Amino acid sequence: MTEEYTRYSDMPGWSEKLLGGFKKTSERLTQNISGIVTKEKLDDTQLGDIEDALIMSDLGPEAAARVREKLASERFEKGLDEAGLRNIVQAEIANILRDVAKPLDIVAFPRPQVILVIGVNGSGKTTTIAKLAHLFQEQDYGVLLAAGDTFRAAAIGQLKIWADRLGIEIMSGKEGGDAAGIVYDAVKHATATGIDVLIVDTAGRLQNKSELMDELAKIRRVLGRLNAEAPHDVVLVLDATNGQNALSQIETFRDLAGVTGLVMTKLDGTARGGVLVAAAEKYGMPIHAIGVGETIDDLRPFDPDYLAHVIAGGDK
DSSP: OOOOHHHHHTTHHHHHHHHTTTHHHHHHHHHHHTOOOOSSSOHHHHHHHHHHHHHHHTSSSSHHHHHOOOHHOOOOTTTOOOOOOOOOOOHHHHHHTTTTTTOOOOOSSSSSSEEEEEOOOOHHHHHHHHHHHHHHHHHOOOOOEEEEOOTTTHHHHHHHHHHHHHHEEEEEOOOOOOOOHHHHHHHHHHHHHHHHHHEEEOOOOOOSHHHHHHHHHHHHHHHHHHHHOOSSEEEEEGGGGTTHHHHHHHHHHHHEEEOOOOOOOOOOOOOTHHHHHHHHHHOOOOEEEESSSSSOOOOEEEOHHHHHHHHTTTTO
């Protein structure tokens, strides 16, 4: 694994969790490409079948076309077996993921680094915030949470529970309160107490996009008055079980909220893990971490080469 990821790769059981989490994805990919290749030279029909199989595996049309182009450029006069095809798919997935696998580093000065976390209700947004907070705690950063999703009392309560478990302070208000005011207080408090990271939960509703845009714009104005660089990150949480629908969420929130990076959750037990590759190839946005379980340690940055190996089931 690359040196950049060594501080996460030695997590006990992390590799096993990746293997388990992407097992269905790998099996689906293998099943879809099974029987397509032969000992004959690859022709346009086979190339089309391979491309279709990759799309059906949720890798997306852009990544599938990329693999087809790679195969077409070499042609393989003596044919190609399934193991060889998986290795080529693995290599192209690794190339795609290397460009986007970027841990969320804390570099802001002055502190705090302000991270807005957004995503539709049900995506695992609040739990992801807790897991990110834990990740930063492990790196010895001081963390403060802000309960900016004031439209759902359950979101405020859930975030408070996680804050208590992690021993992290949280700034919150009443249901229906002013999210921008909470964020303002949180930044002032974080600055005064030397906190490194402020993670802000935001409303996840999309039913009324104009309200969401207005609220995010207000939060940005408040932050801008306190620190011209804030928010430093706008992270979108995606639920992998939504498959290709997750891509439309990237489109929507990128335009609404100025998303700077992604976190993909619920990759464990779903056959739609290929959507991670589809998102990477189509949008090229940083993917800071992936979630392959429900415990507090199950959200981590990833090694693109190893993850490509896991997804494709290729040989090394």
